[in-house]
Amino acid sequence: MIAVALTTLRREFSVDVATVTWVITVFYLTSAVLQPLMGRLADRYGAHRVFTFGMIVVAIAGATGPFAPSLEWVCVARVVLAVGTAAAFPSAAALLRSLAPRGGFDAARIIGRIQLIDTSAAAIGPVVGGALILAAGWEAVFWINVPLAALAIVSTRVLIPRDEPRDRVPLRRTLSESDIPGLVAFAATVAATLMFLLALPDGPEWPLLAVAVVACALFAWREPRARVPFIDLRLLAANLPLVRVYVLFVIANVVLYGTLFGIPQYLEEDASYSTAIVGVMLVPLAAFNAVLARPIERLIDRWGVRRTMLAGGAGLVVATAALPLLALSPQWWIVLLVMAAVGIPYAFVLISLTQSLYRTAPPAIVGQAAGLFQTARSIGCISAAAVVGLSFSGSVGADDWIVLSLVVAAAALVLAVTMAATGRPAGARAA
Template sequence: MDVRSRRLMISVGLGVLLNPLNSSMISVAIPRLQHVYRLDFTVVSWIIFSFYIASAIAQPVMGKASDLFGRKKIFLTGLVVAFVASFFAPLSPNFGWLIVFRIVQSIGTSMMVAVGMALVRIHITEKQATAISVLSIFLSGAAAIGPFIGGVLIHWWDWSAIFFVNIPFMVASFLLSWRTIPKDEPPTSVARNMSIRKWLNLIDASGILLFAAGLVALLVGLLSAKSSGHVSSGYVVVGLIGLVLLAAFVRHELRATSPFIPLRAFAKYPAMTWINVEFMLVNVLFYSLFFGLPSYLQTVRHVSEFHTGILMLSLGLCSLIVSPIAGRWIDKSGPRPALLVSAILMTFGSVWIVTLNQNSPVISVCLALAAFGISNGLNNVGLQAALFNNSPKEIIGVASGIFNTSRYLGTILSSLLIGIVMGDQFSAGGLRALGIILTVISLFLVFLSRRRREPNPNSPSANG
């Protein structure tokens, strides 16, 4: 890889790492935000919901936008948008404005993720596989060390530092990208002449609106009822409105010519559908621990943000170390053995959480974190391999998009689960209840893994 390619890799890498970094740093900041804004966990959890809902929508939309308007333009615009959001978020006069800037930050960082891989594929032609793997390290590494960085920043400064820390990365990425990313080709006549109405149809704006409004309304109804401790007619109505909007979304997607989420693919390829269900459940398990355990450690066990970040580092490091090993194992044996081991490890970690009490050594939490970290490394590689094995070649791009959507849905559901189980205040009893639910889910994943069948290489699905 020549000097120019290395500079391009660094400039793109510094941009794409911002999305996973900001999605993970916040896990250690939630108790501090609860204290600063005097809110319970169910309200503060919207700092998580908002980021992932916006990412789930923005990444596919910005991927389409880059094809029409240029990848360099989208990447640089994303850096500017994320810079503005990261600068003003700590200055928010109230929690509502913080959510607004968090959404803007998610959109900006998603713009870079949406086009980062494409920039590497197009402009780095030598040792392309190596370049893509390096970019994946930027993404997974940022997510892995995010809680540790967040813990250190909050310990030595304050929660605002997890936003300000983005600024040096953004400035460096912008200056490098401006010089190293080649200029975009002039837009085609189709892009130049595309009306706003055609553009909205292309990104399925109606579907996006129904999806976002329905999901938010359903979450508001469920979380508000839990937070208030009783079920009122108002919360029921909001939740029902959410369900109606999501039903309308499904109906719309089945009829749309360019659907936001191609639901027909689920019915046509059931093996691919089950992989996405499994991926969603895996993320429910992983992120329930990822977001729930830091709040438990700080509010129940009174562990500092700094030490919480160090403990959470065991989760990320195990995931990073295992991922390349998992790749070699899966190349030889297929995804089934790795995914079965992963499900067993998640079951062990979930059961271990159930056994924790007020007198358990804090260091023993690392056993559960290590089990989930190893399983995460196995799942990231194993389920991606299973997806490629069970998806026809002609729809592999669509399959990858659905796969990422499953990740975000799992993350959103994990936050919902924590909010419903914990309610206003984290407690040891709430953590045990969460552990029991996670154990049931992980046992179901063990069942799915045992029943998994490797595709016949001569089947139409395998060959496309």
């Protein structure tokens, strides 16, 4: 929903594109940092309880966000929102692991479906967001979270068994056992790097780059020494196929979210489309994740993961090469065709990478691997926001759209080349 609200927020608070992208960035940075911690809380205090807590926080953010007097306060509300939503995925994964024995289903496969739903929801968000903004302004994008959170709480209480009794552990002890220094170093690295990149149009801010380098070095030093690391670097070093999955997922999300965050601003600013119409035109970009999930899974059974993934990567290269054409003729039917052209191969890539994740991750760490998969998504989204902010740093016109689309196309090419260069992933043979 926030993708189609960016132009409205820019006008409301009189800020430039680079500044408004912080609305996106603070959300995904908070989510990336807190998801592993929320997973630990869900394991220790109960997934049902942590999920409910998260939805209460979401409702609070939705109720207070509309009263933000400035963009800075909008960003604060988005941080609070991210705190709540960060509890959702790890809690769901923990619930499924506990329900799998009694339900007789494969928890890893269902967790993969949840990740598909997560991305497929992006097809609904722009439509709902566009309609809400048209009817009640940008504030409605926050208000809608209140009934959604209430629905989540009620349905979970009705449909999901309560947490089993467990030993009481003080929250202070849990936090002390968590890798808070590593978490802070990771956040500082990402935030300082992003601030440095967004400041480049006005001249490089070298102190920010120095902060990023120092924070990164501290993170690399800390993680191998932490009892429970924020990101287990030793685990990743011992499983390079899993690392390749994460790298590919980061690049794939730069392609998807670079398009998703960039095209609404271009179409509203330069082509004078209404927010509601733009929301509808974005539907094909993510809708195919849900429509094509089962056919692609059957194709993977026949072709194998690697061939299916390569087909998706090649399709993304061809599709993103057509993005600059929207600068020549942003007619609605051309936009729909280009969005579908990008959305279909991305569905191939997403589903192939999801299956690769569960085939390369050892069974004992599937939950941790899934959490890092979500972290990779957040890093891709943050990178995409930086790309959009830099591309539209001066204005939001046809020339600026060409710059952004060429960067997205280059990312798609890097994705395809990296896929082709990697070896056959473990377990990738056809079933």
